[in-house]
Amino acid sequence: EVQLVESGGGLVQPGGSLRLSCAASGFTFSSYSMNWVRQAPGKGLEWVSYISSSSSTIYYADSVKGRFTISRDNAKNSLYLQMNSLRAEDTAVYYCAREGCSSTSCYFDYWGQGTLVTVSS
């Protein structure tokens, strides 16, 4: 059974840092690209960052570029999101999501339960 379990969320002051982790199990983690998606309270889904299976390709949403860093450790079956210079508008539930692909395109086929990040003084 595919499982994705996020951790590391919490309350942080504006300008602070936080590192999120996503522990994967039930599939060959090193074969899949992964993503972080967030959802501010009462708002819609916002894609945050993408990392390919080998970490060779990385993308960020403009809203987090230069502040957030995505990484992975395939030996530990883990995905990370280092978040620096946090702002109030980064307050959200952060989900990790596995990227599955058909012959033509890709989609997020498994999601974790999410971890809440609150940026407030």
Place this chain on the structure above:
Amino acid sequence: DIQMTQSPSSLSASVGDRVTITCQASQDISNYLNWYQQKPGKAPKLLIYDASNLETGVPSRFSGSGSGTDFTFTISSLQPEDIATYYCQQYDNLLFGPGTKVDIK
């Protein structure tokens, strides 16, 4: 950047009704369009990929169609457990639509 719009933003329908949600892209995205269901307090769940392909295990009352810029998501017979917010997502830049909240009338 490709922008996604969804309509309506919310709807109320009766059990057994046919429900239709539309998603429009600002430029041609071929069939690179996915649909997700998110129930309150839960993570999103993939329902449809590549515009019309039903994810394994998803009930057949859910369907999708369209290509290019205009896409449709349909629930053929609304069930109480379908109460959720539905999001489209285009794969080109991974952007999600704003969502459609579906309630029971």
